[in-house]
Amino acid sequence: MLNKKMLMTIAFALIAVALPLVIKAPYQQHILILVLIWATMGTAWNLLSGYAGQVSFGHAAFFGVGAYSAGLLTLHLGLSPWWGLILGPVMAMLVALPIGAIAFRLRGPYFALATLALGEIFRLVFLNTTNFTNGAKGILIMPAITSKVFYYYVGLGMLAVTVLVVYLIVHSKVGFYLVSIREDQDAATSLGIPTSLYKNLALLPSAFFTGLAGAFYMNYVAFIEPNIVFNLTNISIMVILVVMLGGVATTWGPTIGAALYIIMGELFRTTLGPANVLVFGVIVCLIIMFLPNGIAGELDILKRITQRKKAGLSGGV
Amino acid sequence: MSFFEAKSLTKKFGGLTAVNDLSFSVEKGEIFGIIGPNGSGKTTVFNLISRFFPVTSGEIWFQDKRIDALPAHEICKIGIGRTFQVVKPLRRMTVQENVMAGAFLRTGSITNARHRAEEIINFCNMDNYKLREAKGLPIPLRKRLEIARALATEPQLLLLDETCAGLNPKESEAAIELIRRIRDAGITIIIIEHIMKVMMGISDRILAINFGKEIALGKPQEVANHPEVIKAYLGDAYA
Ligand SMILES: Nc1ncnc2c1ncn2[C@@H]1O[C@H](COP(=O)(O)OP(=O)(O)O)[C@@H](O)[C@H]1O
Ligand SMILES: [Mg+2]
Numbered sequence: 001m002l003n004k005k006m007l008m009t010i011a012f013a014l015i016a017v018a019l020p021l022v023i024k025a026p027y028q029q030h031i032l033i034l035v036l037i038w039a040t041m042g043t044a045w046n047l048l049s050g051y052a053g054q055v056s057f058g059h060a061a062f063f064g065v066g067a068y069s070a071g072l073l074t075l076h077l078g079l080s081p082w083w084g085l086i087l088g089p090v091m092a093m094l095v096a097l098p099i100g101a102i103a104f105r106l107r108g109p110y111f112a113l114a115t116l117a118l119g120e121i122f123r124l125v126f127l128n129t130t131n132f133t134n135g136a137k138g139i140l141i142m143p144a145i146t147s148k149v150f151y152y153y154v155g156l157g158m159l160a161v162t163v164l165v166v167y168l169i170v171h172s173k174v175g176f177y178l179v180s181i182r183e184d185q186d187a188a189t190s191l192g193i194p195t196s197l198y199k200n201l202a203l204l205p206s207a208f209f210t211g212l213a214g215a216f217y218m219n220y221v222a223f224i225e226p227n228i229v230f231n232l233t234n235i236s237i238m239v240i241l242v243v244m245l246g247g248v249a250t251t252w253g254p255t256i257g258a259a260l261y262i263i264m265g266e267l268f269r270t271t272l273g274p275a276n277v278l279v280f281g282v283i284v285c286l287i288i289m290f291l292p293n294g295i296a297g298e299l300d301i302l303k304r305i306t307q308r309k310k311a312g313l314s315g316g317v
Numbered sequence: 318m319s320f321f322e323a324k325s326l327t328k329k330f331g332g333l334t335a336v337n338d339l340s341f342s343v344e345k346g347e348i349f350g351i352i353g354p355n356g357s358g359k360t361t362v363f364n365l366i367s368r369f370f371p372v373t374s375g376e377i378w379f380q381d382k383r384i385d386a387l388p389a390h391e392i393c394k395i396g397i398g399r400t401f402q403v404v405k406p407l408r409r410m411t412v413q414e415n416v417m418a419g420a421f422l423r424t425g426s427i428t429n430a431r432h433r434a435e436e437i438i439n440f441c442n443m444d445n446y447k448l449r450e451a452k453g454l455p456i457p458l459r460k461r462l463e464i465a466r467a468l469a470t471e472p473q474l475l476l477l478d479e480t481c482a483g484l485n486p487k488e489s490e491a492a493i494e495l496i497r498r499i500r501d502a503g504i505t506i507i508i509i510e511h512i513m514k515v516m517m518g519i520s521d522r523i524l525a526i527n528f529g530k531e532i533a534l535g536k537p538q539e540v541a542n543h544p545e546v547i548k549a550y551l552g553d554a555y556a
Contacts, residue, residue, distance in 0.1 A: 016393075020429070173425050173427070176414070176417060179414075179418075183410060184407055187466075189389045190389075190398070190405075191419045192391070192392075193390055311448065
């Protein structure tokens with residue numbers, strides 16, 4: 001079973017590595033790079049909100065802080081924005097730390113609300129501290145490298161590391177504890193799980209990899225401004241939709257969701273004209289309604305049922 | 318000093334005194350029953366012991382350590398497991414995963430946790446259901462899962478809250494048989510039950526409470542025949 005799974009993973013990895021050799025048009029390569037960025041972000045969000053059940057409506061805060069870490073290094077210090085790949089994730093974690101420390105102590109929707117506020121606060125602060133951030137004018141950098149293929153492989157590496165780390169966390173004791181907390185916090189406490197501590201253990205890596213995606217985004221797109229990278233709908237909400245589409249709390253759901261979302265979105269944008277947003281929205285809603293567990297989630301359920309049948313154990317869901 | 322002791326335990330919810338100056342002690346290896354009519358404060362006693370609620374006043378001692386100021390998750394670590402009257406299964410996890418979640422308290426290894434879970438699932442006669450999601454289980458099995466999960470944390474003292482409530486006589490019999498085997502494995506038990514008959518059969522001693530206060534304490538027969546108990550408890554059941 002494990003071997004089959006590993007073979008599949010290797011096969012997909014090889015396809016991913018070979019993809020830019022087949023898909024050569026810069027526009028199509030651009031789409032692939034966007035998919036990698038969203039897949040990374042989705043995977044990071046999934047750890048906190050999918051597995052641990054602590055829904056964040058403010059991942060734009062971590063994304064934007066990551067992006068601005070790269071941009072500000074260049075703007076103020078003249079350093080290469082690639083240093084942002086180190087500073088960005090660290091800064092995103094520093095932002096996450098107090099939010100987790102405060103909001104996870106409270107029961108109820110406080111964490112979701114705190115993250116919602118967080119993203120918006122960052123957007124406004126970065127818009128208004130013009131001396132430091134350039135405000136709405138944004139930060140434009142001159143990338144040293146313009147080869148799309150290069151960015152594709154860096155992005156692929158970023159996604160691979162994110163998926164691997166999240167996978168290892170989820171398939172450890174920590175992962176069991178995170179899911180237990182999601183399923184019932186009282187039961188988790190009664191089993192000796194320090195729930196606030198473990199929620200933070202999900203939040204920090206989640207912020208880290210989202211910050212990483214942000215820093216990479218800055219390097220690739222070479223222009224940021226607060227209304228783009230701290231955007232509530234286009235970042236914080238979109239990452240939620242991406243993961244829901246692909247499958248919440250599954251290994252590959254966020255990646256599948258990102259591919260589907262970005263490619264479908266682009267397809268509609270280029271073919272349907274002004275109606276594209278409406279059609280796209282309706283289709284995303286339909287998929288989420290009819291496949292409530294997302295694409296990878298529904299496949300998982302099928303697999304579990306056949307596994308149980310094979311073992312000759314009691315059926316049902 | 319006793320294995321477990323509650324001293325002058327009091328819990329107030331605003332103006333309501335749910336537990337009122339209650340003292341009792343439990344010896345190692347005992348099955349200690351707590352009975353009382355609905356709303357008499359039984360579950361609240363468990364919530365105080367497991368630190369889900371802070372005590373208003375009083376002390377709780379376990380193995381010569383005062384435990385009423387520990388954080389809730391530490392209670393399980395020092396060896397006190399509990400079940401919930403209103404069951405709290407980890408719904409989208411399988412029976413096996415539920416029990417593993419408990420087993421992880423004593424190990425960091427997935428293999429060890431799974432192995433431990435297998436043993437406990439077998440002990441609880443749930444092998445057939447181990448790959449079932451908890452949310453699909455019927456009530457008797459959910460109640461059993463509560464016990465299995467708590468056992469996986471390797472408690473020395475187990476708090477069982479109305480394990481037999483809502484079960485038919487046959488299921489109830491099976492649950493009692495399991496509780497006896499748990500005691501025989503060396504685990505001390507405090508059990509809350511609404512049904513007097515269930516308690517009579519398995520408890521070594523019984524504490525009867527009403528309005529959060531002790532009304533009788535002793536051997537099952539003594540408690541059952543105590544005039545206060547008949548009045549407060551059996552009184553409305555047999556009226
Ligand atoms: N969290 C709470 N807040 C306020 N009142 C509570 C709470 N929990 C229990 N009570 C009250 O305390 C009393 C005892 O309840 P409980 O311990 O659940 O009784 P029992 O388990 O014996 O049926 C009841 O009057 C109940 O309404
Ligand atoms: Mg009760």
